Amino acid sequence: MSAAFDAFWDDVDAELARVPMAAEMQPLPMRSTEAATTYSVRLTSIGPYRTFGYYSVPNVPPPVPGLLLTPRYGSVNHVPDYMDRERYAVLQVVHRGQRLADQPFAAAYPGLLTLGIDAPETYIYRAIVADCLRAAEFLLSRVEVDVSRVGVQGDDLALITAARRSGFRAVQVSDLLLHRLLESSRRSDAYPAEELNDYLRANPQSRQSVADTLAYFDPIHHAPRVHSTTLVTMSDDQLEPLRAAIGGPTEKYTLSHHGAVDHDWVDGWLARQLGAQPRSRFRAPV
């Protein structure tokens, strides 16, 4: 990508660096167990804007491996899974606009995907990426976390976060949304990609500016800066160019579409990378 791309993202980093994190943790007894203590976390990101996260720490002597979960596309993110809370110091990021970080800005679904999309500087994902970077900084700063064993898991945001922040040992990406979004939206009328079609039908003159904006957020342009070991899960070979662009070692997992089988394979891969025990979610109660 161009020098403008690097300058754009360097500006985001610089803007974020000027805003104190002002981390605030509050224990959540309802979400805590004998095995792990869970907290709500408030962090300030660019804007300034106060974002949210669920942070859970195993009740074992530190250090423990860390895991950053980037937010899904939708208004709600679950509390990290019980099995993950037993193994990792795990942070689920909730970006601005999502529930628990929706004051003063509440994201619309559909709507978020095209908010401010006519320019990279105004596109909502600029701030959403900053929210994820701030969360990464928080997790990597925690004394209870073994910083040699930190992973990041999610969609495009996981790959972009790993590109912008060193310190992740493993990256696992799936369900990409922003990668080749213009192309995928042409092949689909399903939301959220259809949001882009709606926008371009109403604003046909914006096609080029939208394409230019999305180029800043397509993970393929961030991939060369990712030097962590990366697992890309895919249904077919369409993500091979993305995998090839990643700067570090990569592996791929081709989905079987048997959700439990796929989950267990990916869980095992990540656990091995981070020195944790693989866990299946489908077990008899202990």
Place this chain on the structure above:
Amino acid sequence: MTQLRNPAAHHPTSTVRPPDFDAFWAEIMATAERIPLNPAIEPLAWRSTEAVDVFEIGYDSLDGVRIAGWYCVPRQIQPPYPGLLLVPGYISEPTLPKSWAKQGYAAVGVAPRGKLRSNRQYNPGYPGLLVDSIVDRNTYAYRGFYVDATRAVDFLLSRPEVDPTRIGVHGSSQGGALTLTTAALRADAITCGAAGAPYLCGFMDAAGLTHSYPYEEINEYLRLYPDREQAVRETLNYFDGINFAPLIRCPMQINLGLRDDVCPPETGFAMYDALTCPKVLHTYEGCAHDAGSYWEAAHVDAFLAQHLQPAAALVRA
């Protein structure tokens, strides 16, 4: 040492059908019936296409809560259309059902109370909804939530372009639960239902079989308030899909993932056993909460088309 399970062969349930279950719901539905629907429909031109008109809709429901939804209607097919209600999952936003309208349905994607755009008067949050007022059946979150879905059927019936003799309902997870409850509470109006990985069946059994959300909310609640377990059980029996199942009269298609950690398949089997209507079950080895959706989607399309006969299906035939 944990043991893997055999849910098809072993799926006992602790769900009990309260003697006044039918009376409880008859009273709620009678109360709802007295509330004017006050439907509103606003064209959403910029989300409409050559093939589909899109509308934002609203209507009134129990407790005076205003419910939002999306409504999509075919443009290139002549009415009347079969109506199709799409009901959302626990953390999902309601579907904007353009793809269904392209198949010939007048389709509603509803946002029951607490979902975005229906949360001005009631907003328990996520997590939160599952345990909101869980010790009191008369104010439990799903009392209004279930009714909100049934009122979407009334919305469809209020539309002149909809054939009132062909109304289907479909969803997965919480959408699967709402498919069951809507087919049960509006047995007079529903032609068929397709429910994937149904949630809200065998609540307490499910919570005992998993640590995955949303059922983990019940485990968390009872860890803090163990003395309330009996009250929780008593409430949930009034909202359990297993207890709604015998009220359903239309054909139903169910799909389950045999390794579903979110909605344990044991509870889906127990619900399926309780169905007395014409029914079909598809199970998927190795599948979790996806419940075989990669393969099941085509079965759902065919099942709904068979019973609802959208014009696109007639053309294909």
